[in-house]
Amino acid sequence: MSVHLDLHALQTLPPSNINRDDLGSPKTATYGGVRRARVSSQSWKRAMREKFTTAGLVPAEDLAVRTRHGIGLLATSLCTLRPGLGKEAAAEIAEKVLTQATGASTDTAATRRKTTVTSAPPTKEILFLGHRQIDRLAALAAEGADDITAFLKTRTNATALTEAVRSADAVDIALFGRMIAAGDDLNVDAAVQVAHALAVHRTPVEADFFSAVDDLAHDTGAGMIGQREFTAPTLYRYASLTGPDLATNLTAYAGAMTVQTVTAAVVRVFAESLPSGSVTSYAHQTRPTVLIATVTGTPLSHAAAFETPVETAAGGYLPAAAARLAEHASALSAAYGDPAAVSWILTTDPRASEPLHALATRTATIGELADTAAAELAARTTTARAAA
Structure with missing residues (x-):
């Protein structure tokens, strides 16, 4: 039952x-x-x-973030663990780690649109990742940062990477589930x-007609007019x-x-x-x-x-x-x-x-x-x- x-x-x-x-x-x-x-x-x-965050009902570290800028988040966390890495190097490492872990692909057409966290490019897919997942991926990236390609080819490291990203270690993922088209094994059925x-x-x-008055104008006309719709x-x-x-x-x-x-x-x-x-x-x-x-x-x-x-x-x-x-x-x-x-x-x-x-x-x-x-x-x- x-x-x-x-x-x-x-x-x-x-x-x-x-x-x-x-x-x-x-x-x-x-x-x-x-x-x-x-x-x-x-x-x-x-x-x-x-509301979980704004009302303080769930600690921030217990939540996830849904974004195309996961590479940037991972690179930022990696820079904290390996301060000697430059932002560009951290972004390159983060891209290799996240794309291998999730199956997501970099949106090369949007690489000029920088994120707010690093100069890393976005992914084509929106990813829903827990903050602890990002930290675990960053720890693995930091461990293999000297030669990330060789590090990820090792079966033990690849397995650890997969386990880290598969984890549903976030309250909102546990509640609302997760669907990532690029990786079926990352999906979580919602409880809500x-x-x-x-x-x-x-x-x-209904339609709401509105106008704006130019504060510096001396005529009686509107500076602009517009219309928006609403219900009650x-x-x-x-x-x-x-x-x-x-x-x-x-x-x-x-x-x-x-x-x-x-x-x-x-x-x-x-x-x-x-x-x-x-x-x-x-x-x-x-x-x-x-x-x-x-x-x-x-x-x-x-x-x-x-x-x-x-x-x-x-x-x-x-x-x-x-x-x-x-x-x-x-x-x-x-x-x-x-x-x-x-x-x-x-x-x-x-x-x-x-x-x-x-x-x-x-x-x-x-x-x-x-x-x-x-x-x-x-x-x-x-x-x-x-x-x-």
Whole structure:
């Protein structure tokens, strides 16, 4: 039996454009036959990864970096270990080490675009590497820096290089997985699934006409004019974390965090992260009005509760959305759910979310909800792994 932590949220945004398409318009989706605001899972996962750092929930050395500038990072670390190497020599060594370790190739067409870390070229592929992985690769590069070509031809050294780069020694790699097309053996299956956030109601995309005034001009005309688009949706958000998968992915992790502490961090960043698109124009920072955490053996999204869009005559979507969510969650749980599932709810509007109170234990703070749900998931994960 598997064990999952399901996270559900209802979150209202003011006028905003937090996730744009290729034309700069807010992303949308047709669901239930009507157009809805949408925020892609990739956008929100990146915001969650960034929140680990900005909120101090995960030590920096326990995280990874996703970049085409891995050669530059490796060269910088190598220069620290071998100060006598010049930047150019370090970059050449780092390029040989990283391309052999990952199968990535140097983007020769972009070599004139220098990185911010060294004069090393980027790779064609985006690599997702833990900081400890980079340090291990740098240690091997430093050891063989005098003749890196001969060093890498030795089977023992080549094996050590492969082991260093295969390691998933980073919390965010353990959670969100890793896919590197150039090296299948480097891939890691994600322990977390994040759905596209979707408005619970039909969502018009509105246009904002703006102008800028020239402070030094004496005429009455605008210095420039422009237009941007925005939406103002109430979103349903869903994510699911599989406890045994997380525990397996953390096997190679050398830090101090556990399944429980990592899970608590995930709950926090799910609730507190927000994509930052156009934030200086809209200052759209909000938190979920409703947050539900459920530990269960059967992960279930409740997006189908809103297949028929919420419509209200008096305005305000949240009370109707909470009632719709409660009705759907109860019916789905009765028909398909896990009788042993336990849930907790955090809400900043108890009256609007009253229909949901019968489904979950009330909590007063995000810390209480995160710690309680994480402890339950960790305990059940330990039991499930022992039974397996």
